[in-house]
Amino acid sequence: MKTKLLTALFLLIALSAVSQKLTVTSPNQKISANLYNDQQVNAGEWYLQVNYHKDSRVSEIIPRIELGLERDDQDFSKDLIFLKAGKPTLVREHYTVIHGKRSQCSNQANEVVVSFENPLKAKMNLIIRAYNDGVTFRYEFPEKEGTFVVKDEFTAYSVPDSTMRWLTKFNPANEGLYSTLKDGNEQKDWGYPALFNTPDKACWYLIHEADLNRTYCGTKLTNFGEKTKYKLTFPDKWNGREKGEVQPTITLPWKSPWRVIIVGTLADIVESTLVDDVSAPSTLAKTDWIQPGKASWNYWSDNHGTRSYKTVCAFADLAASMGWSYTLLDWEWDAMTDGGNLDDALKYIHSIGVKPLIWYNSGGEHTWVNATPKDRMLTHENRMEEFAKLKKMGIYGVKVDFFESEKQDMINYYLDILEDAAKFEIMVYFHGCLVPRGWARTYPHLMTYEGVRGAEWYNNGPELTTTAPEHNTILPFTRNVVGAMDYTPVTFTNSQHPHITSYGHELALSVLFESGMQHLADRPEGYYNLPDAAKNFLREVPNAWDDTKFVDGYPGKDVVIVRRKGDNWYVGGINSEIRRDKSKTLKFNFLPEGKKYQLTLIADGNYDTEFATRYLVVDKNSEIEVKMLRRGGFAASLKPIN
Template sequence: ANEGLYSVMNDDNTQQSWGYPALFDSPDNDCWYLIHEADVDRNYCGSKLSNTDDKSFYKITFPYPKDGNGLGESAPTINLPWKSPWRVVIMGTLSDIVESTLIHDVSPPSVIKNTDWIKPGLVSWNYWSSNHGTKDYKIVCDFADLAASMGWPYTLIDWEWDAMSNGGNLDDAIKYIHSLGVKPLIWYNSGGPHTGVRSTPRDRMLTHENRVEEFTKLKKMGVAGVKVDFFESEKQDMIRYYLDILDDAAQFEMMVYFHGCIVPRGWERTYPNLMTLEAVRGAEWYNNGPDLTTTAPEHNTILPFTRNVVGPMDYTPVTFTNSQYPHITSFGHELALSVVFESGLQHLADRPEGYYGLPDAARTFLKEVPAAWDDTKLLDGYPGRDLIIARRKGAQWYIGGISSERFERTKNLNFNFLPDNKKYKLTLIADGKHDKDFSTQYKVVDKSSTLSIKLLRRGGFAAVLKPLD
């Protein structure tokens, strides 16, 4: 499912298989290389890198035979005429890597002519705080209320919705969600013999006939999109399955996102209804064990240089309360993740009281922060240490900064990325006196301005720049 932590190699002695994307640097750190692949179509499989034969030589290898419960062939069957997927190497500075759109650029253009119905946005999500919450109609309604209160366009009805009770069923929940002006998204198990996960509903996406029947019902119910989970393979048969889902969903103007899945291969350009993919160790791992508690600060600063470069990433960020295992990142760090991580459907994972209890500035920030961007600039950072990133939507800029370090730091923020002769109102929401506190500043800045920002250990900050007329 591509949900491991990124391994840092400090020598040349590690020999194993490596998932994409892979980030390399030159000995003097003057040049970086991000290796990936794009435009994987029905005539191929997903591949990976391996240096098991020679520690200094990385070759392309096919999926393991055991993947997908051992179903499907590891090696693809190629029909002529044939072209290989793009083998992509993004080279340059860290800014060149983070700001690159090369994976998108080499992928085929959209096969969907009218895309007006495809709308990115923020999503409320109950799984992180209540793993079986969708069984409970009242919990589903609470998260619909959260989306309405925050002005988020969507709420996700996650797994086990076919067992919903405690006051209502799926039909009741969808009616209630629509009454608030919110649009429902809904979960499916990809099903079939390729996965041993029995969570329901399953087997409703397996065939073209299944999908047409299900999408017809969902369209009538006013469902905006589907989350399809547990693929467990990157063999050719599963690549075809992914693309078949996207094709059929587009016919019903249905947005899609994949979980337990492949790392993006540029499909979101060809199928702009593909809003996001998981393929990351995200916040749900605070449910799965204690490891993310200690690894998240560093992990979060690696992802913008690696996984999120190659496509949208459904990390499900921005949590201020705790799930089954706690987080040790500061509130400023968590708020910043709404900008640091890019996802066309950005699921904010906390329980309602986690957002209702925020001070006005932070809550307003989360009401307004976009889920899709027009431009991205890396302002500072190094993988595993820290990051400051700026993203633009229209005329407004949003900035997110995070640190993994175990001591307080002061970072200098330079605004030289702004246009000439233009002033902006800055709202800066940074770490406060302790890790569950914020400090908010309001300033007028322009291209010549600089600002010193104090970050607590494992801290962070978020900011928005709005042009002054």
């Protein structure tokens, strides 16, 4: 059997003597990565092409991915001599995660290592993997010694005009809106992840990077040079107030982060764990202290809430009343008055069975924000002292804010915080930060990231009021695909600027948006005044999942996702339509055969602030019609009937 498997792999991965073409095909044979040489000889410039195979039809989804790097000592992009393609291997790994869209994950791909040398005889490898849901590749310098600066990376994705694309303009906090574009005429720095739909509509793909570590910087996509070519670009000098070097320094042997292209249907995109699959396994031997959960959060409704002991206690009471594990003490906790200080607040929070989380400024000259405490995360000595105090005070996690850069020094800083926090069994939440790069697999106590334009923006101006309905239907296909996303969702009252999404829409976000630490943002009365069905739903809905399935939708229009925890299923669906109501036929074919479930469906009522609740018995063959108001939505739970 083993011999047959290897023979089949060799047939799938063949080197043509004429065109110098190498093909690596996914285990299900639907996706292939093809290596070409511009000069059609054994040396020159090399590029990858990614194809999608469906119903005997081949779609060329990315016609050209340019390859190569330049170090300060020599170039690895031009005149590269092909030496050999290594023996093909089947990567097969199963792993378990504590929080995310799926508890049991599989890392399975066909891999080939291609060896090159440049005219100076220096070696570079290209490691290519084809997965059932995408293609990944990375560079490797296999030589055993030497320290160099990477001057540039030439990886560039050619995306033909008429390809639909959902792109977000890059900023260091990664809090932009996504634009829907049909060509490359808008030339900017673009953030990850970037979503594309091929001109023939046959295939979707999402471009990202993963397994970023201390040996490199974060990158972004730029199409300034050629509008249809999205090139990987290092951070700008101005990021982090010009602190840190733009170009990363590497020490051999060295491997780059994985360049990740998730490929397939919209279901393949939404359900993919590819970013985590290719990232380094967990560094932690003991993980029982890592506990996903929901948290009450006072900043959205009261920017200075943590400055007030009474407000802190009110939000702790909210968490206790709703059965949520945590409450977050956001900025200004070190200036708390109004009846008590931090010690008093912690004593009260613990007395009612709630677990406190606490905020910190990342500090340093890389951020202009002076909010205190600003200096307690900056150095190893600072952190060890502070984490020891937090452990003694019974604080379970830290929210660290305002990083403002993805240069190599800042990547080191992120990882320093994670590694020091783990020594004291402190969970971590990054805010004002990069988007996920697979770190939650390596450091499972990294519970969530902001890196999104979330509900906090209702405090920053009137824009999210009108853009949220569409924005919310794009995020499940883009930002939330690649890792936990703390949008701080589910608000029924208004903050400084109102929302026009319906109550049904807001309730659905508790299922649609995945976050290992889900901060529910409304004020206490926003939850206390809900009808019983909605209130009970928010008490029970999990935020760490055993499975996730995409049901229906299209970016910017609508989306329905179901998630499972144990034997129970939860459904969230939203609609961005501004003018008209919309109906969805909800099918339950994701349920197991032969089992009946009690369905509690909480949908839009007759107007935006009203719910309509139905109770039904359903099975795998059931279908029901669900009405969503304009900017509306629905949520549902399904519990097995024994």
